[in-house]
Amino acid sequence: MTSPGATPPTSPPNAPATSTPTAANFVRELVRQDNEQGTYGGRVQTRFPPEPNGYLHIGHAKAIHVDFGIAQEFGGVCNLRFDDTNPDTEDTEYVDAIVDDLAWLGYEVGTVLYASDYFEQIYQWAELLITRGLAYVDDQDGETISAQRGGYGKPGVESPYRHRSVDQNLDLFRRMRAGEFADGSRVLRARIDMQHENMQLRDPVMYRIRRGHHHRTHDAWVIYPTYDWAHGQSDAIEGVTHSLCSLEFDSHRPLYDWYLEQLPLPFEQPRQIEFARLELTHTITSKRKLAKLVADGIVDGWDDPRLPTIRALRRRGYPSVAIKDFCTFIGVHKTNSRHQIELLESFVRSELNRTAQRRMAVLRPLKLVVTNWPAGQVEHVTLQNNPENADDGTREVEFTGELWIERDDFMIDAPPKYFRLTPGREVRLRGAYFVTCTGYVTGDDGEVVEVHATYDPDTRGGNAPDGRKVKSTMHWVSAAHAGDATVALYERLFTAEVPGEATGEPFDDLHPASRELLEHCKVEAAVTDTAPGQVVQFERLGYFAHDPREHLLFHRTVGLKDEWANIQKRT
RNA sequence: UGGGGUGUGGUGUAAUAGGUAACACAGCAGAUUCUGGUUCUGUUAUUCAGGGUUCGAGUCCUUGCACCCCAACCA
Structure with a gap:
C-alpha cells in the first residue's frame, strides 16, 4: 500500500x-x-x-x-x-x-491529493466488508430506502435484501462496478443497525451507480463511494x-x-x-446561494468585490x-x-x-477657485506617502488656482459641528495653503457649481507663521493636472445582519444599491501609476484597490472610520 | 417524536486547580494630530433560568429552558 x-x-x-x-x-x-x-x-x-x-x-x-x-x-x-x-x-x-x-x-x-486517487483501495475495502458480512447490495430505489430508514424516534425497517449471501453480494457488487446495472438501480450498503438511535448508522449507503464523467478518473468508474x-x-x-x-x-x-x-x-x-x-x-456562505447570485446576475461574477469569496476579497x-x-x-x-x-x-x-500609501482623490468633484492666485502659476508641494511608514518617502503634487474639492467639504449653511469649508471659514488644503471661503456660484437649479476662496501666501506648506489653527484639513486635486478614474463604492450585499432571517429567503434582504459606480473622479497624477491590484488610501475617504485588469478602476476596500458620519447619524 | 451539540456585555471571545469576571469590535467622552484617519486616556455594559453544595460558583451537583445539527444514492 x-x-x-x-x-x-x-x-x-x-x-x-x-x-x-x-x-x-x-x-x-x-x-x-x-x-x-x-x-x-x-x-x-x-x-x-x-x-x-x-x-x-x-x-x-x-x-x-x-x-x-x-x-x-x-x-x-x-x-x-x-x-x-x-x-x-x-x-x-x-x-x-x-x-x-x-x-x-x-x-x-x-x-495536490485527491480522494479519487484511492478509489481502487476504497473499492477493495468495500469487498472486504462484504466478505465479512458487513455490507450488502440493495436493489431498492432511493425513495424506498429513505422511507425504510424510519425517523427521529422511529426505528427503521430492514431491507428485504439485507441478508443476501456473501457470494451473491460480491457477485452483484462486482457487476455494479462492471457497469451491468442502470444508474440508481442498486447501491452497496453497510450492515450496521436499522434501529440505531443515530440515523447515520441505519445501514448507510456506501456506493451508488452514477455514469457521470469524473474530472480525473474520467469514465473508469460507474460506481462512486459516498x-x-x-x-x-x-x-x-x-x-x-x-x-x-x-x-x-x-x-x-x-x-x-x-x-x-x-x-x-x-x-x-x-x-x-x-x-x-x-x-x-x-453575508452568506452557502455555495448554492452564492452560485445563484452569480447565475442571476445580481453580482458580476465569482470575483465581484461584494462577494465573500476569496477571489472577491482579493480583488477588493x-x-x-x-x-x-x-x-x-x-x-x-x-x-x-x-x-x-x-x-x-x-x-x-x-x-x-x-x-497602504496615501494619495489624494476627489470622488464627487466641486470646483474651488482661488481668486488671488497668480494666473497660470503652478507650485509643487511635497507630501508624505505614508505617515505610518517614513520609508515610503514623499512625492510632489501640483498646486494651482483651480482645484477640485469634495462636494461634501463645502456647505452654504453649516451645522454647528461642521468644520469644513463654508462662507467666511478658513481651512487648510493638505500640504499646501490655508484658504478662506469668500463666496460661491450657483447654477440655474440652485446647486453650487463653484466655490471661491483666497489663499494666504504665508501659509505655504500648510502652517501659519502666526500659529493660528484651522478646524479642518481637506484633500484637493489641481484641475489642470487631475486624472480621471472610476471608483466603485460598495455597501453590504445584504442589509440584514442575518440574511433571510425575517422571511427565510436571504435574497429578500439584498441591498438595492450595494454598488455605486462613480465616474470621472479626479485623482492626483501619482494615482495613474498605481500598479494593478495595489491598494492605496485616498486620504480622508478610505482604502481603494486598483482593479487587477481594468486600468483606473478602483474598488473601495473599506472606508476610514468616519466620526462626522456618526455625528450626522445622531442628529 | 429519538439522538447529539451549544449557552459569558450590543457582538465575538478570555478567565491555570472553585478565589477581584478580562480582551477586542461597536458605542460614548476627552487628549493629540496637517487625514473628523492613526495614536493615547477614560467610560457604558456580561455568566440562559430556578434550586443545591461551599466561607466563596461562569466553573461542581440538580431540574428546567432556548438555540443548532441529524431521516441525500450531497459534502
Missing part, C-alpha cells in the same frame, strides 16, 4: 508560528493530549478537504487556518486533498481556483491523525469510527474532531494577513456564532493603515 500523503511535507517545514498570542483552543488541547499519550507516536497530520465544485470563501479561510495551523504548530503536515467523489458537480476549473486561492492566502500546497465511505478511508490511507471538520459531521463520527474499525489500516486510526464554521453578518483589496489575523483572533469553538463583519474590517483597516 502506498501512502502518498504521509511522506512529503506540503507546508514549509515549520515556519515559526506568528508572534500573535494564541488563545486556548479545544482542538489544540485534544491534539496536545494525544501527543502526550503517544497515541500517534507524536505525529500530527491534518488535511483540508474541499470538494472541487465551487470557489473558496471566507468560511473556508477559517477551516484552512485551523487545518494548516494545527499541523504547523505541532510540526506536522497538512495536505490539500480534494474530496472528489461526486462526478456530477465537480470540475478541474475549481481545482485550479482553489489551489490558486490557497497560495494567495499564504499556504504552500505541495503535491462521502462517509471515502473520507475516513482517505484520511487513513494518507496517515492523517486528526481529521478536523465542521459541526454538522458530529453525528457522522460514530460512522467514521465504525468504518475504520473494520479495516486493516496502514497507520493509527485517525480521529475526527468537529468545530464551528465561520459565519459573518451581512483585503490583505491576506488581515484575514489570517482575524482567524487567529476569533479562535476555534464548538458554538455556532456569527461574527460581525465590522471586526474583520477592523483587521483590514489596521493592516492597510500600516501598509
Whole structure:
C-alpha cells in the first residue's frame, strides 16, 4: 500500500508560528493530549478537504487556518486533498481556483491529493466488508430506502435484501462496478443497525451507480463511494491523525469510527474532531446561494468585490494577513456564532493603515477657485506617502488656482459641528495653503457649481507663521493636472445582519444599491501609476484597490472610520 | 417524536486547580494630530433560568429552558 500523503511535507517545514498570542483552543488541547499519550507516536497530520465544485470563501479561510495551523504548530503536515467523489458537480476549473486561492492566502500546497486517487483501495475495502458480512447490495430505489430508514424516534425497517449471501453480494457488487446495472438501480450498503438511535448508522449507503464523467478518473468508474465511505478511508490511507471538520459531521463520527474499525489500516486510526464554521453578518456562505447570485446576475461574477469569496476579497483589496489575523483572533469553538463583519474590517483597516500609501482623490468633484492666485502659476508641494511608514518617502503634487474639492467639504449653511469649508471659514488644503471661503456660484437649479476662496501666501506648506489653527484639513486635486478614474463604492450585499432571517429567503434582504459606480473622479497624477491590484488610501475617504485588469478602476476596500458620519447619524 | 451539540456585555471571545469576571469590535467622552484617519486616556455594559453544595460558583451537583445539527444514492 502506498501512502502518498504521509511522506512529503506540503507546508514549509515549520515556519515559526506568528508572534500573535494564541488563545486556548479545544482542538489544540485534544491534539496536545494525544501527543502526550503517544497515541500517534507524536505525529500530527491534518488535511483540508474541499470538494472541487465551487470557489473558496471566507468560511473556508477559517477551516484552512485551523487545518494548516494545527499541523504547523505541532510540526506536522497538512495536505490539500480534494474530496472528489461526486462526478456530477465537480470540475478541474475549481481545482485550479482553489489551489490558486490557497497560495494567495499564504499556504504552500505541495503535491495536490485527491480522494479519487484511492478509489481502487476504497473499492477493495468495500469487498472486504462484504466478505465479512458487513455490507450488502440493495436493489431498492432511493425513495424506498429513505422511507425504510424510519425517523427521529422511529426505528427503521430492514431491507428485504439485507441478508443476501456473501457470494451473491460480491457477485452483484462486482457487476455494479462492471457497469451491468442502470444508474440508481442498486447501491452497496453497510450492515450496521436499522434501529440505531443515530440515523447515520441505519445501514448507510456506501456506493451508488452514477455514469457521470469524473474530472480525473474520467469514465473508469460507474460506481462512486459516498462521502462517509471515502473520507475516513482517505484520511487513513494518507496517515492523517486528526481529521478536523465542521459541526454538522458530529453525528457522522460514530460512522467514521465504525468504518475504520473494520479495516486493516496502514497507520493509527485517525480521529475526527468537529468545530464551528465561520459565519459573518451581512453575508452568506452557502455555495448554492452564492452560485445563484452569480447565475442571476445580481453580482458580476465569482470575483465581484461584494462577494465573500476569496477571489472577491482579493480583488477588493483585503490583505491576506488581515484575514489570517482575524482567524487567529476569533479562535476555534464548538458554538455556532456569527461574527460581525465590522471586526474583520477592523483587521483590514489596521493592516492597510500600516501598509497602504496615501494619495489624494476627489470622488464627487466641486470646483474651488482661488481668486488671488497668480494666473497660470503652478507650485509643487511635497507630501508624505505614508505617515505610518517614513520609508515610503514623499512625492510632489501640483498646486494651482483651480482645484477640485469634495462636494461634501463645502456647505452654504453649516451645522454647528461642521468644520469644513463654508462662507467666511478658513481651512487648510493638505500640504499646501490655508484658504478662506469668500463666496460661491450657483447654477440655474440652485446647486453650487463653484466655490471661491483666497489663499494666504504665508501659509505655504500648510502652517501659519502666526500659529493660528484651522478646524479642518481637506484633500484637493489641481484641475489642470487631475486624472480621471472610476471608483466603485460598495455597501453590504445584504442589509440584514442575518440574511433571510425575517422571511427565510436571504435574497429578500439584498441591498438595492450595494454598488455605486462613480465616474470621472479626479485623482492626483501619482494615482495613474498605481500598479494593478495595489491598494492605496485616498486620504480622508478610505482604502481603494486598483482593479487587477481594468486600468483606473478602483474598488473601495473599506472606508476610514468616519466620526462626522456618526455625528450626522445622531442628529 | 429519538439522538447529539451549544449557552459569558450590543457582538465575538478570555478567565491555570472553585478565589477581584478580562480582551477586542461597536458605542460614548476627552487628549493629540496637517487625514473628523492613526495614536493615547477614560467610560457604558456580561455568566440562559430556578434550586443545591461551599466561607466563596461562569466553573461542581440538580431540574428546567432556548438555540443548532441529524431521516441525500450531497459534502
